[in-house]
Structure formats: structure tokens, C-alpha cells
Amino acid sequence: MNIELYKNLENSFGVTSLEVKNRNQSYIRVKKEMAVPLITHLKLVESYKHLSFFTIIDQIEKGEFELLYMLHSYSRNHDLGIIVSIERHETDMESIHHLWPAAETYQRELREMFGVEFPDSPGLYENFCLEGWEGIPPMRREFDTKRYSEDTFYKRPGRETNDPAKYMKEKIYPSEAETW
Amino acid sequence: MVEKGCANLFTRSQKHINDNPKLPPIVNGRAKYNLESGKYLKIWQGPQHPGITGNMSLELTVCGDEIVDCKTHVGYLHRGFEKLMERRKYMQCFPIVCRIAVPEPDFNEYLFAATVEELAGIEAPERALWIRTLNLEMARLASFFMWLGGQSGSFGMNTQGQWTVTMRDYILDRFEELSGGRIYHMYMIPGGVRADLPSGFENRLLDTLKTCEKCLDDVELTMFNNSIFKKRSKGLGIIHPDIVDEFGITGPNARAAGFKRDLRKDEPYLKYDQLDFEIITGIDSDAYTRARVRLQEMYQSIDLIRQILAKMPKTGSFFTKLPNVLHWNIPEGQIYKKAECTRGEYGYYLRSDGSDKPRRIYVRGPSYTHAVSLMERLCIGGNISDTAGLMVSLHTYPPEVER
DSSP states (O other), X not given: OOHHHHHHHHHHHOOXXXXXXXXXXXXXXXXXXXXXXXXXXXXXXXOOOXXXXXXXXXXXXXXXXXXXXXXXXTTTTEEEEEEEEEESSOOBOOOOTTTOTTHHHHHHHHHHHHOOBOTTOTTTTSOSSXXXXXXXXXXXXXOOHHHHHHHHSOOOTTOOOOOHHHHHHHHHOHHHHTTO | OHHHHHHHHOHHHXXXXXXXXXXXXXXXXXXXXXXXXXXXXXXXXXXXXXXXXSSOEEEEEEETTEEEEEEEEOOTTOOOHHHHHHTSOHHHHHHHHGGGOSSOTHHHHHHHHHHHHHHHTOOOOHHHHHHHHHHHHHHHHHHHHHHHHHHHHHTTOHHHHHHHHHHHHHHHHHHHHHHSOSSOOOOEETTEESSOOOTTHHHHHHHHHHHHHHHHHHHIIIIITOHHHHHHHTTSSOOOGGGTTTTTOOTHHHHTTTOOOOHHHXXXXXXXXXXXXXXXXXXXXXXXXXXHHHHHHHHHHHHHHHHHHHHSOSSSOOBOOOSOGGGOOOOSEEEEEEEEETXXXXXXXXXXXXXXXXXXXXXXXXXXXXXXXIHHHHTTTSBGGGHXXXXXXXXXXXXXXXX
């Protein structure tokens, strides 16, 4: 990402924390209110026309979700990740389905998996992967997959399980196993 | 409104609706109809159906044999890979990733290895990079053979499907020699590859390529010149160039619409910058053109494998020694790596928090947009008998939608 573009975005949209990974990839952060205006600007003016993906990273320790919009510009040959932090208890975010019709699928999935709402996004409340799911959205960090499977399914009688970490230590590093 | 503009770009459906006033109007990209009127019928294609590319289903509303509405339903293969990987050490994730795509697991293995290597600052040796390139091209060829069988079968030509699945099996034999596995190879490990090429492998692979090339010639003669195939696939599922970016369409689906985009050329990874090839494009952007583009890419893939075998170093290390993988903490950071698979842009996003387990891995599969938002719109106005052919021509694959 060239510095000139970053400076422009910094002045107009208040973007921060430029992280340049390599010639073809950078990440920036922006506040929640400015996210959709920034993305609209990038799509319509700065040629970032391709939405590679849109996902969420759960930062449970900080009490926030990080929304990651990965845009790609074919003319610049550049990936730009836009990171937006939202509070974990205020999970409303503006929708981007008016920019990319394909974004409605991402938003449908994120509502189901993380519980983040995108008001006005078409078909937001239709089931995506899970049918009749109750309880906390499963991709949140506090959702314990092991406990869920123990509560939901029963063990087949007569079946023994090994602790994977211990088993691997003994099999792969037998000489070092004693020192741990 | 962008959405209305997009709906108008599905020229085939709009034309159909103008020609046939009995069909319901399209509002915001969706047909508006009353199911109670008795004019329409709701039927399901899938989740278990020969005309579906895997376990997913299409909820179709038809008026006669015309489709007026389509909804994609996924979730039949959801195994929560991304969540599973958050609770496992990096090395324990390695056997999981290949399960995300059956026809070409190698792209998952490569991308996972590449993201981990990038964050950990590990460099795979030269020979390992060549072997990876070879592996990816073999996977591309095998996956295209599987697609070719599906495409011919969906238009009622079952013979070509028998031939191409046999060819895929021959390539799987080579994979078995290389990695010990036919479907899931678990071969490209972070740091390099798991084993060197077996002795005499190159010659056996070249023999296989010769057989494959002969089969492709036969398929071209009997399928691509077949009047039934031409009649049914020409003009089917036209993707207007203006919607390519709106729907995030990549790979042969975009190239058939005239876009000269290929990650192997645009952002060369592995050893693609040392190989000589051109991006193959089409003009008409219908099912026939997409099939043509893919057929030419198969020939290209055979040529690339020959180039790789000629150019790769014959000896050398194929693996960098890793630290103790049970106590392997990857430095904090994030990276997105992508590769051109048979269906388009395949990508892995990895976020590490400095611990021995990934904080988040996101898998970007090209079918995510092709099979859901695009398929739902392209179907409308089409004939119910063409649905299977259309779906295969988009080369959709459900597990990468659900992950």
C-alpha cells in the first residue's frame, strides 16, 4: 500500500495502524462509524473492487470482536485488510450487501456463528449451516466444543481414549518424554 | 440501488421474463410470487442427488419446467474445521486441513503450510518448492478430470465420465506412490514436503500424462463437438462481465468472461514465475465457454507438469528441520495467503496470538460465492433439466462453503 493513499485515508476516514506485510498485502484499522464509508470509498474510487472475504476474529480477552474485510484491487495487485473493532456486547454492524450482493452470505454466516447482527441484510435470519441452534453462537471463543459434544452425545461402551498430547510425546519423542 | 442493477444483468432470466408474461417479476434480484396460487411448485434438488456436486441442496420453485426461484441450502457437511483448529496445536491442524476439499486437498495443505512458514519465518528448501508446484499441478489435473466427468454426465453423456474418472485414478496412483494416500495426501507439511519423489517416479508420471492427453483428445472429439452438448450448454448460465466483481467470481468462471486473471501469473507463488504459460480466457461466458477454458487448462496443466519435471533440481533437501512441534509457538501476527485452484482463488487467513494454537484460521473457498449467491441468481429463468449442468459448470464444491 503506498504511503500517499494511506495518508489520504488517514485524513478522510481516520484510519490507523498501517501494517505492511509485503508488497501485495497491508492491514489498516478504522473506527466502526467510518468503516462502511471507507469501504465504499475504496471500492468506488480506489479500485478495491473484489471482496476476497469477510470474517470475524473473537478477541475475548479485550471484550471485542475484530471484523476483517479483505479487499483486493486487481489494478494495484494489492490485498487490503480493514480491521474494525466492535464491543462484544453491542453486536450491531452496518451491512455491506449494497456494495457486494455476495456479502449477504458472509453476513448470514457471521450472524449465525458469532451472533453479530447486520440490520437490513437480506435473509439474515435464515439458517446457514446450523438448523434450530440454541445457545451461544458456536464460533465464539467461550463456546466449548468438547463440553458440547460430551453433553450432546454419549460414549460408546467399552471404548478407551488416550490423551493426545501424552500419546504423541511418547510416540514421537520417546527420549525426550521423560524430561518434560 | 446496486442490487437492482445487478438483477438486470442476469440477461437470460430477464429476457425469459419479458418473453413470458406468466413468469413472476423479479424484485431486488428475487422473484415475487404467490405459492398458494397453484401456478408454482416447490421441489428440492439434493442433498443426495446425482446432479449435485456434493452434499448440498437447491430449493427450487418452478412454474412448469421454468425455475422462478432458487435457494441454496448448505450445512450437510459442516464439521467445524475452523473451530476445531482453534483448539489444536499447529501440527495437529495439519491433518485436518486437507479434509476441507476432497478433489484437491493439496491446495489446503500448501496454503496452511505457507501461512505457518511465513509467520514462523521458516523457508522451505528449493527442491521442496518444486515438488509442491508439481503436486499442485497434479491435483489440478485430477480435479479437472473429476469435473469433466460430472459435466458430461449432467448433460446425459455418461461414457466420457467413465473415461475421465479412470484417468483421475491413474493420477491418484501417482499420488499414492508419492504420499501413501490416494485422496488425502497430507504431504506438504510446514517446512517442506514429507518425502522425496520415489525412484522412477518421473518416468511413470510422464507415461500417465501421455495416457491423459490421449483421453483429453478423445473427450474433445466426442464431447465438445457433440451437438447435444453444444445445444444444451451454449447460452446456459451466462455470467455478465459486470457482475464478476460484484459477486467475487474468480478462476475459470471469471476467465471465461474475458478476465485475464490468474494468481499463478498475477502474484506468482512457489515456482510459477519460472514456468512458461499463458492465461486462458474465453468470451461468451456461458457453460460451453467455461468448459472449453477448463479443457484448455487441463492441456496447460499437463504441459506445466512436463516443464516442472524438466526444470526441477534432481537432488537436494526437501525438508527444513522444525523445532519441537509439540511446543511450537508461532510469533504473533496475521497473514493471508492465496493460490489459484481449479475453481478460483483459494485462500487461508491465519491470525496467531503467539501461543502454540492458532487464534483464528479462515478458509476462503471460491465456491462460497459461486455456489450460494451466484447460483441462486443464475438459476432463475432456466430450465429445471439444466440445473445440474449449470451447477457443475460453476464447479461448486460444498465443503469449502461450510468448513
